[in-house]
Amino acid sequence: MNSSLLVQILSLARRSTLRTLRQPAVMVSALVFPMMFYTINAYGLDAATKIPGFPADSYKDFAFAFPLVQASLFGAITAGSDLARDIESGFFDRLSLTPMRPSALLLGMLAGVVALGLIQGVIFLIMGLLFGVDIKSGFPGMLVLILLTVLVSLGFGGIGAMLALRTGSVEAVESAFPLFFVSIFMSSINLPRDLIEADWFRIVATANPISYLVEGLRSLVITGWDAQALALGFGCALAIVVLSLAGASSFLRTRVAR
Amino acid sequence: MARDRGIEVRGLVREFRKGPKAVDGIDIRVQPGEIYGFLGPNGAGKSTTVLMLTTLLPPTSGTAIVAGYDVVKEGPQVRASIGAALQEAALDPFLTGREHMTLQAALHGLARKERKTRGDELLERVGLEEAADRRVRGYSGGMKRRLDLALSLVHRPEILFLDEPTTGLDPQSRSALWNEVSRLARDEGVTVFLTTQYLEEADVLADRVGIIDRGKIAAEGTPEELKAEIGRPSVEATPSSREERDRVAKVLSRFGEEIAAQPGAVAVRLDHGAGDLADVVRALDAENLKVTNLRIEEPTLDDVFLEKTGRSLEGAGDEKGETGMEESQG
Amino acid sequence: MGGFFSVAWAVAARQVYKYFANPAFLAPAFFPIFFFVAFAGGLTRVGDVPGFDYAAGYIAFQFVWALLQAVAMGGAFTGFSIAGDFENGFARRLMLAASDRRGIILGYTLASLVRATMTGTLVTVVALIAGMPIIGGFDFFGLIGLAILVNVAATLFGAGIAMLLRTQQAGPVIRTPIFLVLFLAPVFVPLNLLSGWIEILARFNPFTTILGAARGFLAGTPVGVLPAYSIGLGLVVLFALWALYGLRRAEKTGG
Numbered sequence: 001m002n003s004s005l006l007v008q009i010l011s012l013a014r015r016s017t018l019r020t021l022r023q024p025a026v027m028v029s030a031l032v033f034p035m036m037f038y039t040i041n042a043y044g045l046d047a048a049t050k051i052p053g054f055p056a057d058s059y060k061d062f063a064f065a066f067p068l069v070q071a072s073l074f075g076a077i078t079a080g081s082d083l084a085r086d087i088e089s090g091f092f093d094r095l096s097l098t099p100m101r102p103s104a105l106l107l108g109m110l111a112g113v114v115a116l117g118l119i120q121g122v123i124f125l126i127m128g129l130l131f132g133v134d135i136k137s138g139f140p141g142m143l144v145l146i147l148l149t150v151l152v153s154l155g156f157g158g159i160g161a162m163l164a165l166r167t168g169s170v171e172a173v174e175s176a177f178p179l180f181f182v183s184i185f186m187s188s189i190n191l192p193r194d195l196i197e198a199d200w201f202r203i204v205a206t207a208n209p210i211s212y213l214v215e216g217l218r219s220l221v222i223t224g225w226d227a228q229a230l231a232l233g234f235g236c237a238l239a240i241v242v243l244s245l246a247g248a249s250s251f252l253r254t255r256v257a258r
Numbered sequence: 259m260a261r262d263r264g265i266e267v268r269g270l271v272r273e274f275r276k277g278p279k280a281v282d283g284i285d286i287r288v289q290p291g292e293i294y295g296f297l298g299p300n301g302a303g304k305s306t307t308v309l310m311l312t313t314l315l316p317p318t319s320g321t322a323i324v325a326g327y328d329v330v331k332e333g334p335q336v337r338a339s340i341g342a343a344l345q346e347a348a349l350d351p352f353l354t355g356r357e358h359m360t361l362q363a364a365l366h367g368l369a370r371k372e373r374k375t376r377g378d379e380l381l382e383r384v385g386l387e388e389a390a391d392r393r394v395r396g397y398s399g400g401m402k403r404r405l406d407l408a409l410s411l412v413h414r415p416e417i418l419f420l421d422e423p424t425t426g427l428d429p430q431s432r433s434a435l436w437n438e439v440s441r442l443a444r445d446e447g448v449t450v451f452l453t454t455q456y457l458e459e460a461d462v463l464a465d466r467v468g469i470i471d472r473g474k475i476a477a478e479g480t481p482e483e484l485k486a487e488i489g490r491p492s493v494e495a496t497p498s499s500r501e502e503r504d505r506v507a508k509v510l511s512r513f514g515e516e517i518a519a520q521p522g523a524v525a526v527r528l529d530h531g532a533g534d535l536a537d538v539v540r541a542l543d544a545e546n547l548k549v550t551n552l553r554i555e556e557p558t559l560d561d562v563f564l565e566k567t568g569r570s571l572e573g574a575g576d577e578k579g580e581t582g583m584e585e586s587q588g
Numbered sequence: 589m590g591g592f593f594s595v596a597w598a599v600a601a602r603q604v605y606k607y608f609a610n611p612a613f614l615a616p617a618f619f620p621i622f623f624f625v626a627f628a629g630g631l632t633r634v635g636d637v638p639g640f641d642y643a644a645g646y647i648a649f650q651f652v653w654a655l656l657q658a659v660a661m662g663g664a665f666t667g668f669s670i671a672g673d674f675e676n677g678f679a680r681r682l683m684l685a686a687s688d689r690r691g692i693i694l695g696y697t698l699a700s701l702v703r704a705t706m707t708g709t710l711v712t713v714v715a716l717i718a719g720m721p722i723i724g725g726f727d728f729f730g731l732i733g734l735a736i737l738v739n740v741a742a743t744l745f746g747a748g749i750a751m752l753l754r755t756q757q758a759g760p761v762i763r764t765p766i767f768l769v770l771f772l773a774p775v776f777v778p779l780n781l782l783s784g785w786i787e788i789l790a791r792f793n794p795f796t797t798i799l800g801a802a803r804g805f806l807a808g809t810p811v812g813v814l815p816a817y818s819i820g821l822g823l824v825v826l827f828a829l830w831a832l833y834g835l836r837r838a839e840k841t842g843g
Contacts, residue, residue: 039786040771040772040775040786041776043782043783043784043785043786043787044771044774044775044776044777044782044786045631045634045776045777046782046783046784047634047637047639047640047776047777047781047782048631048633048634048637048776048777050637050638051633051634051636051637178618178619178622182622182626185622185623185626185630186625186626186630190626190627190630190631191630191631191633191634195633196629196630196632196633197632197633198629198630198632200629201629201630205630
């Protein structure tokens with residue numbers, strides 16, 4: 001990576017982080033909503049721990065993956081709609097007229113997503129610990145938890161970028177939000193897959209990659225070091241990152257093709 | 259400064275999937291150091307042309323050489339030589355003016371020290387030094403356009419594209435922007451390609467004007483040449499009483515075709531030029547008609563537009579009848 | 589009072605006409621259906637927890653919550669429409685034309701009921717497809733009555749806020765409290781299985797009583813009917829006054 005590309009990426013990452021930090025409403029909803037849903041579920045569904053075979057003593061430990069995944073999704077949609085807004089407003093055209101490398105734009109935006117994901121991950125971890133969430137894998141596990149969260153953010157961010165670059169429309173990106181939101185719930189987020197009774201739901205949850213992200217994150221909290229869950233979690237996250245970035249760069253190339 | 263590379267466009271066409279050709283085979287030549295005014299109503303093809311010349315939109319056919327480089331084959335070189343302030347003041351509402359300058363300078367590869375000095379210099383030149391550390395969200399329309407202009411100048415381009423730079427601005431902001439644009443051309447030898455739907459703007463600012471209508475160049479020349487081509491001035495008379503308006507119109511119609519006039523007044527384009535004026539006065543007098551005001555007007559670019567396209571520029575773009583969709587909410 | 593009803597009728601007719609011009613009027617049903625599918629499909633085993641004794645089963649348990657959510661959100665969306673009408677100036681025309689402006693509120697409420705009927709039916713159809721039994725039979729009408737009260741109360745609440753704020757910014761201000769009231773209730777398990785702070789909040793939440801009675805109707809074992817209907821009617825009266833207050837404020841500021 002030569003120095004001018006690095007300068008470009010850093011400048012754009014700085015910009016996308018600045019604009020996120022300067023919109024308190026975005027920050028607050030990215031932090032408050034996942035936390036609110038989490039606490040409601042954590043206590044509302046605590047009775048689920050009494051189901052025979054439930055893998056955790058406390059539902060708040062079990063559900064801790066939820067705010068991490070949901071917040072990553074929020075961040076990705078925000079970043080995606082920011083990028084789409086840049087395209088709509090002509091800001092993207094302005095940047096395209098500079099000698100900036102197109103990839104710098106994508107990487108700059110994703111650097112902003114990673115920064116936000118990191119901030120969210122750390123804040124949620126601290127809040128979770130204050131709530132009394134017991135992380136079985138200990139301190140090293142917390143670091144791995146943050147790492148996986150950031151990777152999930154990056155993957156979702158890539159999908160957001162893909163949507164933005166393909167459609168160039170804020171509305172299109174934002175209307176994809178419910179779809180993502182739904183796919184979080186159609187996973188093993190609320191119950192382990194073997195305790196899902198309805199066959200069709202279990203099949204959907206098994207096919208849904210989000211289940212593996214959730215199970216990877218969750219294993220660090222409720223199990224400790226579960227090599228299989230972590231391998232699946234990191235594998236899925238990396239696959240999403242690679243595929244979405246490949247898609248995003250191809251759409252980017254189409255958009256700046258000239 | 260040796261600048262010998264202007265803009266040369268031959269047979270440029272842009273088709274969109276649906277609808278007619280937005281740009282339909284235009285030829286343009288802009289001399290280095292010249293301000294070229296590209297005049298036309300909304301939807302005439304002005305912005306599409308600018309997007310092609312600035313490499314943001316590939317042409318369907320034809321060639322365009324900007325600053326000596328082909329827009330299709332040598333995009334990066336073209337982009338390095340041009341600056342552009344495009345129609346939407348494309349700014350980030352959450353960044354300050356100075357942050358915009360720094361970002362733009364960094365992307366253009368200016369050295370760290372130069373980023374700041376160049377940014378400050380340009381902000382001062384467009385009169386934004388006091389607002390530099392405020393977020394763009396609070397800027398007025400005029401301030402945004404000035405920041406936009408400053409941003410397009412960061413890398414000292416030799417050709418500047420301004421797409422409707424003053425649309426929606428108040429008269430003061432407009433003339434401030436005009437001053438800066440003419441200064442750039444005069445003192446720094448920047449070639450300016452400017453689109454506008456305002457006749458006055460083209461008239462005041464441009465060395466040469468191209469009139470575009472429905473994707474085709476309808477006329478080209480200096481404003482003076484174009485007006486001289488039409489040649490014939492018009493006369494406007496205001497009858498002293500409303501009842502006499504029809505009679506005055508009848509008299510005037512002997513001297514030429516009636517054209518739009520102020521309320522209560524009558525105007526015709528004189529068939530034989532200003533020499534008719536004395537006859538007009540005599541004819542009115544012979545009919546015992548009194549007028550409170552009699553004016554002779556030189557042709558304007560609007561007259562040129564009317565002559566060349568059969569329509570008046572004002573409102574010509576509204577023909578399509580764009581209907582605003584009713585906002586639907588739950 | 590002729591003015592009152594003719595105004596109400598005109599406003600309601602326009603709103604309903606707008607619904608049919610745009611299928612997005614079913615949008616309030618989206619999240620309830622989705623939550624229903626996610627919870628009723630994914631959490632069935634929660635119905636096996638000791639102490640979970642709801643005769644109609646977990647699908648029916650979740651359906652009642654989804655139905656009440658759909659009609660409440662229908663009311664919230666009517667609030668969004670009112671706010672939009674104020675923002676784009678349409679409301680000013682209404683205020684000018686209406687001889688009795690209270691009719692405007694009734695009109696929006698009637699239209700909201702029409703919408704809630706549609707969204708509620710949609711949710712019910714989905715639930716029936718998912719295999720929900722209706723054990724209660726005739727008692728189902730008791731459930732419908734409660735749904736109507738919830739819809740009217742939510743509509744009037746939203747109308748009051750919409751007329752106070754008169755911009756689209758009213759959206760989150762209307763939606764968030766309704767959302768909180770819906771979620772801070774026994775959503776996943778009955779009240780007796782809740783614990784901790786959520787149990788305390790749910791006990792104080794008036795919606796809990798309505799939800800409990802509504803679930804009772806569906807299972808054919810009505811419980812707490814009188815308190816539920818009293819609370820429902822009380823909320824309707826309270827928010828009707830609130831909406832009238834909003835209307836007066838809107839009148840004072842010139843719509």
